[in-house]
Amino acid sequence: MGDILQIANSTVFWVFAFIIVAIVAFQAIVFLWIASRSAGDAGMNPTEVKTAIRAGFISSIGPSFGIAIILVSLIALIGSPITLMRVGIIGSAATESSAASIGASAFGVELGADAFPIEALAAVMWTMFIGGTGWLIVTMLFTKSLGRTQEKIQKHNPKIMAAIALAAMIGAFAYLASQQMITSLSHTIAGIVAVAAMIVMMKYADHRNLSWLKEWALGFALLIGMTTGYLTTFIL
Amino acid sequence: MSNAAEQSQVVLNNAVSEAPGIAGSSSMDLFYQRSHFWGRLTLFIIIIMSLMPPLYISFVMDAHPGWGVIGAGILGYASFIGIMWILEPITYYPTLGVAGTYLAFLTGNIANMCLPCSSAAQKAVGAEPGSQKAEVAGVFGIAVASLTNIIILVIMILGGTYFISILPPFVEGMFGFVLPAIFGAVLGQFAYRTPKYGIIALVIGMAVLFAPIFSLIKIPICVALTIAVVLFMEKQKGNLNG
Numbered sequence: 001m002g003d004i005l006q007i008a009n010s011t012v013f014w015v016f017a018f019i020i021v022a023i024v025a026f027q028a029i030v031f032l033w034i035a036s037r038s039a040g041d042a043g044m045n046p047t048e049v050k051t052a053i054r055a056g057f058i059s060s061i062g063p064s065f066g067i068a069i070i071l072v073s074l075i076a077l078i079g080s081p082i083t084l085m086r087v088g089i090i091g092s093a094a095t096e097s098s099a100a101s102i103g104a105s106a107f108g109v110e111l112g113a114d115a116f117p118i119e120a121l122a123a124v125m126w127t128m129f130i131g132g133t134g135w136l137i138v139t140m141l142f143t144k145s146l147g148r149t150q151e152k153i154q155k156h157n158p159k160i161m162a163a164i165a166l167a168a169m170i171g172a173f174a175y176l177a178s179q180q181m182i183t184s185l186s187h188t189i190a191g192i193v194a195v196a197a198m199i200v201m202m203k204y205a206d207h208r209n210l211s212w213l214k215e216w217a218l219g220f221a222l223l224i225g226m227t228t229g230y231l232t233t234f235i236l
Numbered sequence: 237m238s239n240a241a242e243q244s245q246v247v248l249n250n251a252v253s254e255a256p257g258i259a260g261s262s263s264m265d266l267f268y269q270r271s272h273f274w275g276r277l278t279l280f281i282i283i284i285m286s287l288m289p290p291l292y293i294s295f296v297m298d299a300h301p302g303w304g305v306i307g308a309g310i311l312g313y314a315s316f317i318g319i320m321w322i323l324e325p326i327t328y329y330p331t332l333g334v335a336g337t338y339l340a341f342l343t344g345n346i347a348n349m350c351l352p353c354s355s356a357a358q359k360a361v362g363a364e365p366g367s368q369k370a371e372v373a374g375v376f377g378i379a380v381a382s383l384t385n386i387i388i389l390v391i392m393i394l395g396g397t398y399f400i401s402i403l404p405p406f407v408e409g410m411f412g413f414v415l416p417a418i419f420g421a422v423l424g425q426f427a428y429r430t431p432k433y434g435i436i437a438l439v440i441g442m443a444v445l446f447a448p449i450f451s452l453i454k455i456p457i458c459v460a461l462t463i464a465v466v467l468f469m470e471k472q473k474g475n476l477n478g
Contacts, residue, residue, distance in 0.1 A: 007297070016289045021386055023285065024343050027278040028382040031339055034274065035375040038267035042372040048361040049376060055360035056353045056377030060384040063349035067385065068392040073414040075393065084393050085289065092344060094422040095320075099313050101415065102455070106309035107301050111415065118299040126290040126301070127309035133286050134314070134321035139341040140279035144272060146329045146337070159477075163470050164463055165323045166426060167433070171462025172316035173423040174437030175455050178445050180416035191416035198424025199431055218421055225417030230410040 004116045008079025017081035062212055067093065070222055074100075077112050078124060086128055094218075096128055098176050103127030185236055190229025197221040264368055268334055275338025282342060315456040331355070333371035336378050343382040353381035433469075437462045 039049050070093035074083045078100055086096040103124035104111040111124070181191040198221040205213035294300040324346065325337060331351060332340050340350035357377025363370035427434025437458075444458045470476050 012292060013289060016285070016292070020282065020285055021390065023278060023282055025383060025386055027274070027339065027342055028379040028386075030274045030278070031271070031335055031375055032379045034267060034270045034335065035372050035379070037270075038263055039372055041263035041267070042368040044361060044369055044372060048373070051360045052357040052373040052376035053380050055356040056380035057384055059353040059356040059377070060349060060381030061388070063345065063352065063381075064385045064388040065392075067345055067349070068388060070418065071389065071392060073411055073418070076411050076414075080393050082289070084389060087344065087389060092346075094418060095317060097415065097418050099309075099317075102312040103309040106305050106312060118293070118297065119301040119305075122290065122293045122297075122299045123301040123305050123309050125293055126306040127313050129286045129290050130306075130310050131313040131317060133283050134318065135324065135341050136279050136283050136286070138321050139325050139337060140276050140283065142325065143275065143329070143334060143337050146326060157476065159470075159475060160467070163466055163476065165319060167437075167463040167466035168316055168319050168459050169426045170423065170433055170437045170466070171440065171459040172455060173419050173426065174434065174441040174462065175444065175458040177416060177419035177423050178438060178441035180419055182442075182445065183416070187413060187416045190413040191420035194417040194420030195424040195427075195434065198421045199428040199434075202425065202428040218425060221421035221424060222414070222417045225420055226410045226413045229413030229417065230406070233409070 004118060004121055005079050007118055008082055008121060013079070013081035013085075017084045020085050062216065065219075067219075070219055073222065073226075078121070082125065082128075086132065094173070096132075098172070099128040099131045100124045101176060101179075186229045186232045189232050190225045193228040194221045194225025197224040267368075267372070271335040271338060275335065279338065279342060312455055316459045331374075332378070333374060335371065335375045339375065339378045339382060343378070343385065345385065349381055349385060350378045353377040433462075433466055436465055440465070 036049065039046075044052070067087060071083055071087055074087075074093060074097060077097075083096075087093065101111045103126065104113075104116075104120055106127065107117075107120040107123040109116055109120045177191045177195070181188040198217060201213055201217040201220060204210070205217065325341060328340065328346055328351065329337055332346075332354060336350070336354055340346045340354075343350065354374035354377045357373045357380075358370045361369070361373045363373045423434055423437070427437070440461045441458050444454050444461070447454075449457065467476070
């Protein structure tokens with residue numbers, strides 16, 4: 001694992017990461033400019049512009065640290081610059097870790113295994129980067145016509161679409177979790193505790209209307225699951 | 237120059253250089269024109285840039301895993317994520333608006349960062365949902381969140397590299413359980429409203445995992461079975477009557 005991380009952390013990948021981060025930052029600045037130019041026409045005065053910016057800033061701190069907690073765990077598997085690029089562009093630790101896992105098993109190895117050849121890292125990268133362009137291509141091509149598409153789907157039957165999307169995600173992550181959980185009894189416990197911790201936190205957050213807890217829940221559930229799994233190795 | 241002409245000159249001031257001849261809400265038209273232009277351009281550049289790292293490791297570092305392996309990886313991933321490529325932009329569009337969609341899908345973390353920041357900015361200025369004011373306020377919220385996120389991530393990832401080099405053994409031991417914990421936590425996040433579906437999906441997952449079928453099609457099979465069961469149960473409950 002050490003050798004592969006040296007390759008994954010090499011200068012070239014840092015350069016790619018820097019370019020991609022720069023493009024994302026550039027886009028944010030361009031849209032701040034576009035919004036500033038049209039703020040008056042949309043009925044926002046300069047004070048409201050400042051208020052909106054401050055609200056965005058405050059609200060983003062919690063989620064960003066929540067993302068960062070999960071991010072540190074991915075660094076150990078695929079190195080820093082690739083983690084930064086993936087969290088930078090499509091950026092969901094859950095989708096990217098599943099992409100990495102699937103890419104590795106397509107090559108015939110387990111993510112994080114001791115014998116992890118560079119070709120397996122390449123398979124992981126192809127899966128993550130090409131898989132991630134799906135959202136980008138759809139957004140680039142179809143945002144213009146999305147308004148019309150949306151109306152049609154809502155008219156057809158919005159509940160069926162929502163149920164299918166939910167079931168697809170539950171099914172996929174149940175399989176991925178199962179695959180990990182059969183590794184050992186401690187892995188099983190780590191997985192089950194993480195599921196339970198997440199359900200309890202989300203239900204509590206809904207009940208008490210705690211939006212901050214929803215932002216932090218994934219990071220907390222991850223920590224709780226990992227810690228419990230590790231502690232059971234001393235007992236089992 | 238008459239008074240009326242002067243007035244319309246002021247109104248069209250912003251629009252005149254790029255969109256001559258558009259009257260009425262012309263400056264909001266300009267907002268959408270600019271959003272589509274810059275949104276599409278930045279997404280196109282990122283799509284091209286996304287090809288570079290895998291191409292580099294395959295052909296410059298000479299570590300090509302073979303197109304069969306790549307195809308299997310992408311297909312396995314697309315089998316459950318592919319539906320999200322289309323459904324997520326459609327689902328979030330009414331909340332994010334045109335500019336918000338371009339921003340959110342580039343910077344990522346839509347559900348856990350962009351949407352909360354967009355609605356926080358909209359509520360902070362008292363904008364009616366769906367109004368132009370809400371759309372522009374949301375852009376401020378998401379754009380600032382995107383910049384904040386980048387800064388925090390860069391600091392954490394630079395610190396994270398150092399952090400990993402000084403890790404005590406027990407933390408490394410904990411990271412041995414990161415994958416079951418992540419996948420379990422995400423499963424919980426999607427299933428928490430109906431934990432029954434989560435349990436059913438886990439049972440299906442275990443059954444498929446031990447079933448003697450070709451391993452690459454196991455995820456699609458598990459997804460298809462879960463969709464079938466969830467749709468059946470929702471139908472029984474009468475929740476799908478549109």
